[in-house]
Amino acid sequence: MDPNKITHHQFIILVMLFTIGSNILDAPFVITNVANQSGWLAGILGWGVGILLVWLYSTVAQQFPKQTFIEYSQAVLGKALGNALNLFYVIYYFFLSSVMVGLIISFLNLQILPRTPMEVIGISFLLIAITGVHYGLGVIGRSAEIFFPWISTFLCLMFILLLPQINLSHLTPILDGGVRPIFRAAFTFLGLPFLELPIFLMIIPYVDNQKHIKKCFLLGTLLGGLVLVSTIFLCILVLGAQLTSLNQYPSYQLGKEISIGNFIQRIEVMVAIIWILTIFYKLSICLFVTSHGLSKLLHLKEQRSVLLPLILIISVITRIISPNQSFYDQFIRYYWAPASLPIGLGIPLLLLIVGRLRKKSIAL
Amino acid sequence: MFKLKNKSPDNKPISQQDHPVYPDLQKNIHKVKHDLGESSDLVVRTFHLAGQTQITIGLLYIDGLIDQTAVQEFVLGSLMTKLQNTFKDKKINKQHLYDFIKESVLTISSVKDLQGFNDLYAHLLSGDAILLIDEHPNGMAAGIRAWEDRGVTETSSQNVIRGPKEAFSETLRTNTTLVRRRIKDPNLWIKTQQIGERTKTDIAVMYIKGVADENVIKEVHRRLDNIEIDAILESGYIEELIQDKTLTPFPTIFNSERPDSIAAGLLEGRVAIFVDGTPFVLMVPALFVQFLQSSEDYYQRADISTLLRILRYITLLMSLLVPSMYIALTTFHQEMIPTPLLISLASQREATPFPAFIEALIMEFTFEILREAGIRLPKAIGSAISIVGALVIGESAVQAGLISPAMVIVVSLTAISSFVTPAFNMAISIRMIRFPFMLLAASFGLYGIIGGLILLVMHLCSLSSFGVPYMAPFGPHVKQDQKDAILRVPQWKMITRPHLFKRETERQDQTNRHHSKMRSQRKGERT
Amino acid sequence: MINCIIVISASLIGYIEIPHLIKVKAKMDLIVFSLLLLFGLILNLLYYNGVHIPNPLDFIKFLTKPLSEWLYRLL
Amino acid sequence: MKAKQLVAILLFCAPLLSGCWDKVELNELGIVNAIAIDKANNGDYLITVQLLSPSEIASQYPSNRVTAITYQATGKTILEAIRKLSTSVSRRLYFAHLRIFIFGETMAQEGIRKSLDFFYRDHELRTDFYLLVAKHSTGANILHILTPLEKIPANKIYGSLKYSQDNWAPTRTVTIDDLLDCILTPGKEPVLTGIEIEGNPRLGKTTENIERMQIPAVLKLTDLAVFKRDRLIGWLNESESKGYNKITNHVAQTVEYVNCREGKATFEISNLQTKIKSKIVHNKPMMDIHVSGAADIDDMECKLDLNNFKNVYMLEDRLNKKLKTMLVTTVKGTQERLNSDIFGFGDILYHHHPHYWRQVEPRWDETFPETKVQVTVDIQVRRLGTIIESFQ
Structure with missing residues (x-):
């Protein structure tokens, strides 16, 4: 049995967790910073475009079923160009994994474990994720399936418990600053989860039911986007745009706001647990694709041989790329989306067009 | 997949090569006596066939393993007295005589030819009587096994309030009978083999042909055939030798001493492995959910069973996490504790000398000692231990200021909830891994706990039992099987067998369900 | 101290993987593994001994600056 | 191979587990229940914290020792003053259970914005405490008054603030979120409930205040203090x-x-x-x-x-x-x-x-x-x- 095989049910959950993971922490802050109380509109816009993008990715994937991105980009674009793109692809997700580790470090260090050394948090988190990758995608998928009911219950519970704190006047006036901030915020939001989603081009071949792949991919993104947009929405409704953009982790601040009677309160650490879980799955997927891509690219016999050295490299790269929080924030806000464009739009489009042309020429 | 026991070829007193039975009776008897080291329970009786002094017959058996009256009546009686007139003045051909005795004289249901000395020893030591005729190169084994056994008694470890009370005993045949009595289906097949170089323990594999997955059956036989070990004394030996993954604290093979739960498993398509000499029967494939189910769940009403199952899952989590949560909350996340509670916890801690983690460790350790002592001690002292325990970990330790009262509550809560799990082997694994969780909580707080939980769940997901994922039907999610995992839906809704090891999935005729439905509808009309 | 920990963990990683890789006779794997391990080791040693390592994100920033500026002007 | 791997992972974990950097035992915590900020004479911040004494509060055999203790320190910045407190307090100050936050009147008149940053920035502080202004008094004096009914003085204020807002209406519960929202939003100015000492403040500081039936000094919630931007400009x-x-x-x-x-x-x-x-x-x-x-x-x-x-x-x-x-x-x-x-x-x-x-x-x-x-x-x-x- 292939340890990497996953069911389409698990695939939906993984797509969803990947979409939510990490972005639920930084997206509300980044978006309301640009678009103020109309941030939710930007969220919906970004979500819509994101779904179109996912439609593009799944069309590319369906063109070459049973082949990973690394394999068919070589087949379509030729060995040299294909390999160059593949290298870019792997490096991109390598950096994404480092960013994830950096995010979990700064979040935990800021909110929960202020005196624990960053290295210890980072390496322990990486070790857990590496264990998952070592077990294989199948185990990651199955465990995600087990955690999924918990995550969704906690999320729903959080949303429901926050309802009494809602203040509708935080939403008005709509479109106060015109539409430009909304487009800008939507573009940033696009980069936060949606342009990263071609990562699943490496995973789709391992899904058992190839027929429904498009539906599943879209459904996963739809659900994940829904959670993100509703979190942004709630942040604005409960905290107001002012406080949302003041807080570094507004969605965590949301957890602090929960107070029903004198009984259900002080549960923000429970909220943190959801974030940790979703970031964990995002990191595992990134690490899986990085190591799997690398081993496919270099024709290695075993994927695991690159895993342990990766811990060493990522743990230090994480420290290098985020010297301080504001550098990281600025990068995420202004450069991440443009930097993701080649992966998220350029390469899939190229593959789609060249692939179509090739197929036609073969048919002729 | 699993490791084979290396057998050592030397220091084997009985020669490996099989030797055919000698034609000379004395030589045979001598060899048997020599090989068994003149063991005192070997009974050798030589006698002449009914008045024919020229024909000597040797009877060998192990005292205590056979039915004495049967030997006297059906073997000795038949051969020595009943044949008085049959052979008068006849020249007797030895081969003819052998066949005659076998076919017409011995009034015993099971008589077998011996293939050689190894076969002879196998029969002799299993409790058959061996008949050897002088100057004939073969012998026969008469099956008149009988030994003292405990008989069918009440269950001792898996008690129920409602449901059959009988339990398996130590005799293989009794055990298979108990199941056979419940499933009167010609498709219930039993395959027997002997494992154990020395013990030659009978192992029976039981399954319902057509319901159990052929691959699983094949796999069970393959793994059993691969076992090479000198002794099988309990089904635990087999369990360890055939499980999928060796490095895991979790049981991947189910065991039960209840015939009804084994029968239910067989009907679901599982394969049971009976081992002679133990009342614990193994069953594969075993899933995680199975260890949290009791056979009583199916005898009580569905809603009650569902609630009880949910309770079991909660207590499972509690026995795993309560001490570590206590440590995490009191030493890392004090902001999560409501102020009045925090004040009272803090005032309790003012006088305690140890950090919360050490305190918890001491208490949990003390509890494990008490539990183990309670099992091992003679029943008469057991109650004394519980009194001492209650005093030690309750009153006195608090009075002496060694531990805080809240910790007593935590420990007792953990202890009680760990006893709710129906399967002992699952409960003990959970109890074991709560110590690493306490360590994680003491180092990282809730982050450590959640990290540990992720690792634990991933480990559980990586397990499989005879090719079936251990965490099914949760991961992978099997929609149809949710009916009997956390929930236990009413019987008339349980239409299919578990999907993961199915052949023939239909469990009930659809009409049955319609019938129930109609009945309930009619009931609805009436009210 | 910190150097000691880095070297020990790197050699530990080597100790776990190398015998296995030799056993399965994966030559390419061994090469890639050693290179990555060496790279990681050097990177760690440099970083924790206070050597300034250029931030790769600065490079990415530099590359995407024209694109992002154009885009944000457009939007 | 598997066993080796496990050993390796355990070895990896061993150094990680050796330290528990964030661990604080409950008996090492000084639970801060109320805090007051005033201006000292030289323009520094004067911080007064009220710590709880859990063993006195939860004790079943009450002694006549007080249940809460106040400490004071001055500093150029808020955090400096708080850290300076450690020279007089034997425990780590723990702010997550803060209930009441009082500004002295002069402090409030000079502006509160600068002093708020720390309390919103620090992760340990939650957002569910109430802010008040001492009327005709300093915040420190308010925290020094002993209260008879509640063992914890700050809980008295917290309780009456909540009860009074629900049933009588001249007071207002304001959390730091509300306050910041008012300060940050243009066209919205904050108010805070005032608190004053009625009676003899000198006697109120002694245990006499909890021994008499008719108490010499009462803490009373009064009217609302009106702010403009972040300065107190008057009272309703x-x-x-x-x-x-x-x-x-x-x-x-x-x-x-x-x-x-x-x-x-x-x-x-x-x-x-x-x-x-x-x-x-x-x-x-x-x-x-x-x-x-x-x-x-x-x-x-x-x-x-x-x-x-x-x-x-x-x-x-x-x-x-x-x-x-x-x-x-x-x-x-x-x-x-x-x-x-x-x-x-x-x-x-x-x-x-x-x-x-x-x-x-x-x-x-x-x-x-x-x-x-x-x-x-x-x-x-x-x-x-x-x-x-x-x-x-």
Whole structure:
């Protein structure tokens, strides 16, 4: 049995967790910073475009079923160009994994474990994720399936418990600053989860039911986007745009706001647990694709041989790329989306067009 | 997949090569006596066939393993007295005589030819009587096994309030009978083999042909055939030798001493492995959910069973996490504790000398000692231990200021909830891994706990039992099987067998369900 | 101290993987593994001994600056 | 191979587990229950913290030792002062259970914004504590008063603040979120509830305060302190405070009386709902305040035949008129005396007429006093109590 095989049910959950993971922490802050109380509109816009993008990715994937991105980009674009793109692809997700580790470090260090050394948090988190990758995608998928009911219950519970704190006047006036901030915020939001989603081009071949792949991919993104947009929405409704953009982790601040009677309160650490879980799955997927891509690219016999050295490299790269929080924030806000464009739009489009042309020429 | 026991070829007193039975009776008897080291329970009786002094017959058996009256009546009686007139003045051909005795004289249901000395020893030591005729190169084994056994008694470890009370005993045949009595289906097949170089323990594999997955059956036989070990004394030996993954604290093979739960498993398509000499029967494939189910769940009403199952899952989590949560909350996340509670916890801690983690460790350790002592001690002292325990970990330790009262509550809560799990082997694994969780909580707080939980769940997901994922039907999610995992839906809704090891999935005729439905509808009309 | 920990963990990683890789006779794997391990080791040693390592994100920033500026002007 | 791997992972973990950097045992914590910030004479911050003594509070055998202790320190910045406290406190100060936060009056007059940053930035502080201003006093003095009913003085304030907002209405619970929201939002100014010492403050600091039946010093919640930006500029009186809470829709229940012939009739008002709408008339903002609710007669001193529904209408009418006057004077008083937009009229304008707001925002200080306010009160008398006619 292939340890990497996953069911389409698990695939939906993984797509969803990947979409939510990490972005639920930084997206509300980044978006309301640009678009103020109309941030939710930007969220919906970004979500819509994101779904179109996912439609593009799944069309590319369906063109070459049973082949990973690394394999068919070589087949379509030729060995040299294909390999160059593949290298870019792997490096991109390598950096994404480092960013994830950096995010979990700064979040935990800021909110929960202020005196624990960053290295210890980072390496322990990486070790857990590496264990998952070592077990294989199948185990990651199955465990995600087990955690999924918990995550969704906690999320729903959080949303429901926050309802009494809602203040509708935080939403008005709509479109106060015109539409430009909304487009800008939507573009940033696009980069936060949606342009990263071609990562699943490496995973789709391992899904058992190839027929429904498009539906599943879209459904996963739809659900994940829904959670993100509703979190942004709630942040604005409960905290107001002012406080949302003041807080570094507004969605965590949301957890602090929960107070029903004198009984259900002080549960923000429970909220943190959801974030940790979703970031964990995002990191595992990134690490899986990085190591799997690398081993496919270099024709290695075993994927695991690159895993342990990766811990060493990522743990230090994480420290290098985020010297301080504001550098990281600025990068995420202004450069991440443009930097993701080649992966998220350029390469899939190229593959789609060249692939179509090739197929036609073969048919002729 | 699993490791084979290396057998050592030397220091084997009985020669490996099989030797055919000698034609000379004395030589045979001598060899048997020599090989068994003149063991005192070997009974050798030589006698002449009914008045024919020229024909000597040797009877060998192990005292205590056979039915004495049967030997006297059906073997000795038949051969020595009943044949008085049959052979008068006849020249007797030895081969003819052998066949005659076998076919017409011995009034015993099971008589077998011996293939050689190894076969002879196998029969002799299993409790058959061996008949050897002088100057004939073969012998026969008469099956008149009988030994003292405990008989069918009440269950001792898996008690129920409602449901059959009988339990398996130590005799293989009794055990298979108990199941056979419940499933009167010609498709219930039993395959027997002997494992154990020395013990030659009978192992029976039981399954319902057509319901159990052929691959699983094949796999069970393959793994059993691969076992090479000198002794099988309990089904635990087999369990360890055939499980999928060796490095895991979790049981991947189910065991039960209840015939009804084994029968239910067989009907679901599982394969049971009976081992002679133990009342614990193994069953594969075993899933995680199975260890949290009791056979009583199916005898009580569905809603009650569902609630009880949910309770079991909660207590499972509690026995795993309560001490570590206590440590995490009191030493890392004090902001999560409501102020009045925090004040009272803090005032309790003012006088305690140890950090919360050490305190918890001491208490949990003390509890494990008490539990183990309670099992091992003679029943008469057991109650004394519980009194001492209650005093030690309750009153006195608090009075002496060694531990805080809240910790007593935590420990007792953990202890009680760990006893709710129906399967002992699952409960003990959970109890074991709560110590690493306490360590994680003491180092990282809730982050450590959640990290540990992720690792634990991933480990559980990586397990499989005879090719079936251990965490099914949760991961992978099997929609149809949710009916009997956390929930236990009413019987008339349980239409299919578990999907993961199915052949023939239909469990009930659809009409049955319609019938129930109609009945309930009619009931609805009436009210 | 910190150097000691880095070297020990790197050699530990080597100790776990190398015998296995030799056993399965994966030559390419061994090469890639050693290179990555060496790279990681050097990177760690440099970083924790206070050597300034250029931030790769600065490079990415530099590359995407024209694109992002154009885009944000457009939007 | 598997075993080796496990050993390796364990070895990896061993150094990680050796330290528990964030671990704090409960008996190492100094639980801060209340904090007060004042200006010291030389312009530094003077921080007063009130620590709980858990063993005294939870003890089943009460001694006559106090249940809370206050410590003071000064510093150039808030954090400096807090850290300086460690020289006098033997435990790690723990702020997650902070209940009450008091500004001294002089401190509040000079501006509170600068001192707030630490309390919102630090992760340990939660957002559920209430902020108050000491009236005619310093915050430190307030924290020094011992309270008889509650073992923890700050809990007394916390409790009466909550109870009073729910049932009487001149006070207001303000959390740091609310305060920051008011400070940051243009066209919305903050208010905080005041607290003062009634009686003899000197005796109030001694245990005598909890030994007598009639206590020498009482902590009393008073009226609302009005801020402009982040500076205290004045106080509302009791009626204005009640009016303010009604306008901002923060009253669940309150009590109001009207005169009738030779006595008074008291109503318990519930379900108060206030809606504020903004209009622009002749390029001038106009606020339309609509109050609705239900009232029950709870106390009737005058001879009035309540069987006659006309009399009930008459009382209802008087009640509405009285409330209307109250609200109008509140707004007028604020506009003329204090000129601080505590009602958030500017914010309402921004939500309803963003373009207009942008025009007036720079000169809102001049526009606000001239803002016309129209008040309509529509409270209906529902229940008359268990007796209909009074026995007067």
